[in-house]
Amino acid sequence: MHRDQQRANDQSICSPPDAGSPPRRSFLGGLLAAGTAGVGALLIIPVIRFVLHPVLATTTEKSWSEVGKVDELQSITVPVQKLVQIEQLDGWRRTVSHVCTHLGCTVPWIDKQNKFVCPCHQAVFNPEGRLIGGPAPRSMDVLPTKVEQGVLKVQYQFFRQLTPKKEAVA
Numbered sequence: 001m002h003r004d005q006q007r008a009n010d011q012s013i014c015s016p017p018d019a020g021s022p023p024r025r026s027f028l029g030g031l032l033a034a035g036t037a038g039v040g041a042l043l044i045i046p047v048i049r050f051v052l053h054p055v056l057a058t059t060t061e062k063s064w065s066e067v068g069k070v071d072e073l074q075s076i077t078v079p080v081q082k083l084v085q086i087e088q089l090d091g092w093r094r095t096v097s098h099v100c101t102h103l104g105c106t107v108p109w110i111d112k113q114n115k116f117v118c119p120c121h122q123a124v125f126n127p128e129g130r131l132i133g134g135p136a137p138r139s140m141d142v143l144p145t146k147v148e149q150g151v152l153k154v155q156y157q158f159f160r161q162l163t164p165k166k167e168a169v170a
Contacts, residue, residue, distance in 0.1 A: 062156075063155070065153060065154055066152070067153065070152050084156060105120040105121075107125065121134060138165070
C-alpha cells in the first residue's frame with residue numbers, strides 16, 4: 001500500500017494544472033505587459049503635450065511699440081530709421097526682432113539717391129514706401145499708428161512674403 005500511495009503522489013505532482021487556474025508564467029507575462037504599458041503611457045504624455053502645444057497655445061497679442069515723441073518727429077523732412085523691438089510668442093517660437101520690411105531685409109534709406117534700396121534683392125522704394133523698381137511684388141507695408149500722450153506708437157505685424165497683396169500673418 002505504501003508503494004501505491006507514493007505512485008499516486010508522483011502522478012499528482014507531474015499531472016498538468018487545472019484548466020481553471022492560470023500557469024505561473026502566464027501571470028508573470030501579464031504583469032510584465034501591464035508594467036510596460038504603464039511606463040509607456042507615462043513616457044508618452046510629455047511627447048503628446050510637446051507635439052500639441054503649438055496647436056493649443058495662443059500667440060502673443062499685437063502690441064503697440066513706441067517710435068518717438070511727436071514733437072521730435074514733426075521737424076523731420078526725410079525718412080529716419082527708428083528701431084522698434086517686438087517680442088512675439090508663437091507656439092514654440094519666441095522672436096525678438098527689429099522692424100524689417102519686405103522679405104525680412106532691413107531696407108535702409110539712401111540719402112544720396114533719395115530712396116529706399118533693399119540690399120538683398122535691389123528693390124527700390126520712394127520716400128513714401130511705394131515700389132519704384134525691382135523684384136518686390138508690392139510696396140512697403142503701412143502699419144497702424146496712433147499718438148498717445150505726445151508719443152507716436154506703431155503696431156507691428158508680420159505679412160506674408162512674395163504676394164502682391166498685403167496679407168497679415170500674425
